[in-house]
Amino acid sequence: MRDSVAPIVEPPIVEIQNVTKAYGSLKAVDDVSLAIPRNAFFALLGPSGCGKTTLLRMLGGFEHTGTGRILIDGEDMAGIQPNRRPVNMVFQSYAVFPHMTVAENIAYGLKVTGVKRAEIGPRVEEAIAMVRLGGMAGRKPDQLSGGQRQRVALARALVKRPKLLLLDEPLSALDKKLREEMQLELVRLQHEVGITFIIVTHDQEEALGMASEIAVMKDGKILQVAPPRQLYEHPTRRFVAEFIGASNSFACEIVAIEGENARVKSPLLGELVVERAAPEVTSGTLIIRPEKVRMDFSSPEPQPGEALIRGTIDQIAYFGDLSIVYLTADDGSRLQCSRYNVSRIARPDPAPGTACTLGLHPEDLLLVGD
Amino acid sequence: MLGRNPIGPLEYTRRLWLRLWLLAVFVFLYAPIVILVVFSFNDSRRNIVWQGFTTDYYVRAAQNASLIEAFGNSLIIAFVSTILSTVIGALLALALWRFRFPGRAGLDGASALPIVIPEICMGVALLVFFNRIGWPTGMPWPLNLAPIIIGHVAFSFPFVAVVVRARMAGFDRSLEEASKDLGASEWQTFWNVTVPFMKPGLIAGSLLAMTLSLDDFVITFFTSGPGTLTFPVQVYSMVRFGATPEVNAASTVLIVVTILLTIIAVRWQRPDKQAAELG
Numbered sequence: 001m002r003d004s005v006a007p008i009v010e011p012p013i014v015e016i017q018n019v020t021k022a023y024g025s026l027k028a029v030d031d032v033s034l035a036i037p038r039n040a041f042f043a044l045l046g047p048s049g050c051g052k053t054t055l056l057r058m059l060g061g062f063e064h065t066g067t068g069r070i071l072i073d074g075e076d077m078a079g080i081q082p083n084r085r086p087v088n089m090v091f092q093s094y095a096v097f098p099h100m101t102v103a104e105n106i107a108y109g110l111k112v113t114g115v116k117r118a119e120i121g122p123r124v125e126e127a128i129a130m131v132r133l134g135g136m137a138g139r140k141p142d143q144l145s146g147g148q149r150q151r152v153a154l155a156r157a158l159v160k161r162p163k164l165l166l167l168d169e170p171l172s173a174l175d176k177k178l179r180e181e182m183q184l185e186l187v188r189l190q191h192e193v194g195i196t197f198i199i200v201t202h203d204q205e206e207a208l209g210m211a212s213e214i215a216v217m218k219d220g221k222i223l224q225v226a227p228p229r230q231l232y233e234h235p236t237r238r239f240v241a242e243f244i245g246a247s248n249s250f251a252c253e254i255v256a257i258e259g260e261n262a263r264v265k266s267p268l269l270g271e272l273v274v275e276r277a278a279p280e281v282t283s284g285t286l287i288i289r290p291e292k293v294r295m296d297f298s299s300p301e302p303q304p305g306e307a308l309i310r311g312t313i314d315q316i317a318y319f320g321d322l323s324i325v326y327l328t329a330d331d332g333s334r335l336q337c338s339r340y341n342v343s344r345i346a347r348p349d350p351a352p353g354t355a356c357t358l359g360l361h362p363e364d365l366l367l368v369g370d
Numbered sequence: 371m372l373g374r375n376p377i378g379p380l381e382y383t384r385r386l387w388l389r390l391w392l393l394a395v396f397v398f399l400y401a402p403i404v405i406l407v408v409f410s411f412n413d414s415r416r417n418i419v420w421q422g423f424t425t426d427y428y429v430r431a432a433q434n435a436s437l438i439e440a441f442g443n444s445l446i447i448a449f450v451s452t453i454l455s456t457v458i459g460a461l462l463a464l465a466l467w468r469f470r471f472p473g474r475a476g477l478d479g480a481s482a483l484p485i486v487i488p489e490i491c492m493g494v495a496l497l498v499f500f501n502r503i504g505w506p507t508g509m510p511w512p513l514n515l516a517p518i519i520i521g522h523v524a525f526s527f528p529f530v531a532v533v534v535r536a537r538m539a540g541f542d543r544s545l546e547e548a549s550k551d552l553g554a555s556e557w558q559t560f561w562n563v564t565v566p567f568m569k570p571g572l573i574a575g576s577l578l579a580m581t582l583s584l585d586d587f588v589i590t591f592f593t594s595g596p597g598t599l600t601f602p603v604q605v606y607s608m609v610r611f612g613a614t615p616e617v618n619a620a621s622t623v624l625i626v627v628t629i630l631l632t633i634i635a636v637r638w639q640r641p642d643k644q645a646a647e648l649g
Contacts, residue, residue, distance in 0.1 A: 062547055082550045095548035099566040109552030112562070153548075160552060 019068035028054045030220035043207035046217035088157035089166040103137040127159040167199040236277040250286040269307040274365045284369045293337040294359035306359040410618035427615040440604035448583040451522035456576040459530025467538045493592035507595040521593040522583040530575035537571030
């Protein structure tokens with residue numbers, strides 16, 4: 001659904017305009033402007049303390065917007081209490097009411113807002129089915145697992161049919177298997193209900209795997225907003241490149257700007273022409289993802305156009321599906337390179353201390369801003 | 371079966387010396403009560419030698435008009451003062467738990483004063499207070515109980531506040547936020563989310579307040595007007611002329627009433643308590 005091109009450009013569901021929020025001298029949110037499209041699965045991604053949760057709580061109405069404005073569906077939210085906003089939230093602790101059953105929890109939001117009794121029953125049932133909690137309606141939260149409690153929190157929010165669902169680190173308390181399951185589940189739910197989801201997370205894999213669009217935040221500022229693939233393959237800033245996935249960085253000097261590309265000179269790689277991540281990037285660092293580095297243990301045979309680096313293997317981390325090889329280049333800089341273990345028998349990992357040659361294709365290199 | 375497994379390093383309750391110690395503690399705690407109850411059935415005017423089983427003294431206690439009046443007074447006082455101190459104590463606890471305001475630390479400290487002030491000082495203070503403001507004495511029943519009730523509320527509500535606050539310390543504030551997020555007003559949130567969580571604390575606190583009120587002697591003695599008797603005061607005056615099994619019988623009834631109330635209260639709070647512990 002979200003991949004289809006809308007014939008008319010719909011106004012965004014959320015508009016954040018120049019919002020700044022300071023606690024003392026610390027700016028938790030620093031002049032943030034952001035438009036979130038309708039029906040997006042939008043992720044706010046960043047390290048802890050970057051302001052992503054503050055921003056989410058502003059949308060929910062739990063924090064005052066310092067300066068600036070927040071519009072939800074075109075309506076200014078200034079001074080509107082959380083209980084009057086067309087927004088519902090799934091809290092990090094789930095905040096499922098311990099003294100109510102699953103059904104009572106889900107019905108709560110309808111009951112307190114005066115929805116008719118005859119309408120509550122079917123809507124609660126529908127919500128229970130939607131989050132696959134059939135047969136659990138009469139249970140108390142202490143009889144549920146963490147994953148089930150989260151489903152209750154989800155159903156309780158979705159049954160209100162909000163314009164916006166906010167999720168505050170919803171998967172952080174679950175173990176890895178359950179987390180992967182819930183990721184798929186959340187994406188399915190979002191497709192099903194067609195409500196805009198905004199999720200806060202510090203887990204880049206979570207954001208990449210679920211979101212249709214990701215905003216990377218650092219120190220209260222938004223560094224880049226892009227779909228997952230673009231964020232990974234075209235990060236505009238060094239922080240984004242290093243926060244999302246792993247990357248190897250090389251210092252370089254700009255020789256000339258040539259349209260979308262730049263001719264750069266690097267002590268390790270020599271002179272090459274590389275793509276610039278964005279028009280405003282006119283200086284910075286070269287990056288390349290570890291899986292795009294070609295490793296060669298035999299005598300170096302440069303492939304056409306490749307830059308070669310000689311190095312020694314320091315350490316190998318084996319993860320089953322892939323191995324990450326950590327190396328030191330001849331000039332002392334540290335690199336990593338990942339190899340998928342595509343065959344069960346062939347190609348054992350090389351031993352530490354092995355000398356090797358790395359081949360880097362200029363088209364896999366990118367010039368990003370610092 | 372018990373000796374089968376070797377005693378683990380932390381299984382103190384399976385060691386002989388600790389069991390003996392436990393036994394000694396229980397004897398020390400409960401022997402006097404057991405003797406009181408047993409001798410309430412003793413067929414003798416005096417409480418020293420077992421003479422045979424009788425329930426006569428229960429009948430006599432029931433026919434003792436001033437004892438029954440005192441018992442009734444004590445129950446009324448306990449009932450009213452428990453309700454008042456539970457409400458006031460819970461509100462105080464909520465204010466101290468939830469809000470930051472100037473003078474909060476002062477209020478926090480001052481509210482604990484009635485717990486630490488010796489009861490006798492409290493009694494004298496209340497006596498002087500009621501005299502000073504010219505509280506009318508000799509009012510008809512049950513208005514004559516008012517000063518006692520006020521006295522009891524004054525020393526028992528801080529206990530309720532302490533218990534309720536301890537309970538609220540484990541409250542997840544995001545429950546309140548979730549309630550508001552789902553469309554509830556402050557008032558709805560308070561009654562639907564905050565109070566149910568507080569309930570075990572309210573019950574424990576009110577039980578405490580009731581027990582404090584039922585058996586209070588000192589403060590009651592100073593605040594009761596002429597002719598107003600409560601159970602402990604009446605028992606005291608009866609014991610002065612020798613402890614008869616009648617006193618034992620009356621005390622046993624009080625013990626049974628207290629135990630029953632406690633069981634009811636514990637039963638009532640149980641299912642919620644378990645759920646709340648996890649939430």
